[in-house]
Amino acid sequence: MNHKNDIIKIAKTMYQKEMVNAFEGNISIKNNDEIIITPSQICKGFLDESMLMTIDLNGHVKNGKYKISSETGLHLEAYRLRKDINAVVHAHSPYATAFAMANQPIESKAYPEMIALFKKVPIIKYGTPSTKEVYADLKNYIFDYDVVLLQNHGIVAFGKDIYDAYFKLESIESIAKVLLLNKLLGGPSNLPDDEVKKLLAW
Numbered sequence: 001m002n003h004k005n006d007i008i009k010i011a012k013t014m015y016q017k018e019m020v021n022a023f024e025g026n027i028s029i030k031n032n033d034e035i036i037i038t039p040s041q042i043c044k045g046f047l048d049e050s051m052l053m054t055i056d057l058n059g060h061v062k063n064g065k066y067k068i069s070s071e072t073g074l075h076l077e078a079y080r081l082r083k084d085i086n087a088v089v090h091a092h093s094p095y096a097t098a099f100a101m102a103n104q105p106i107e108s109k110a111y112p113e114m115i116a117l118f119k120k121v122p123i124i125k126y127g128t129p130s131t132k133e134v135y136a137d138l139k140n141y142i143f144d145y146d147v148v149l150l151q152n153h154g155i156v157a158f159g160k161d162i163y164d165a166y167f168k169l170e171s172i173e174s175i176a177k178v179l180l181l182n183k184l185l186g187g188p189s190n191l192p193d194d195e196v197k198k199l200l201a202w
């Protein structure tokens, strides 16, 4: 398993799919008592393995020549709170972030996969970017959700590995796009409550 290679692969995918712009978003993997994380202010599409930073669980740099991601604290908090999390992916992907800017959680009674796979993507309270306020509210949601919106900021997904975290984020971005387009067509045609219940139990 080459964690650094996996991060680069996901970083390039996210850039190509326009999930991150030039300066935003960050990715990390936990490997025992180390975390490998993307550097600050370097475009995800142009990263290579030598640019990745290695830090300890307190955020101290062990290896790497760049500044660590400005949202490192958010990643560390997720690893602290849930031991089953081994990867964190944060983005300002446009459709999910549009919901975050509107302070609207992502939920639906019309989109079966959204109901069955995610139930809801809640919003954690706003905090000034790169301060610990960003994740102060995370503890209230992370035990129930693997993907959350950061109010007026973006989206973050947690996974047992980097692919798990990224695919959840990509999936929610696509669902957010559909839900937003759906508003243009007059809004959802909701499923009956008993169908929603079946999906929730699935």
Ligand SMILES: [Zn+2]
Pocket: 024, 025, 071, 090, 091, 092, 129, 153, 154
């Ligand atoms: Zn951010």
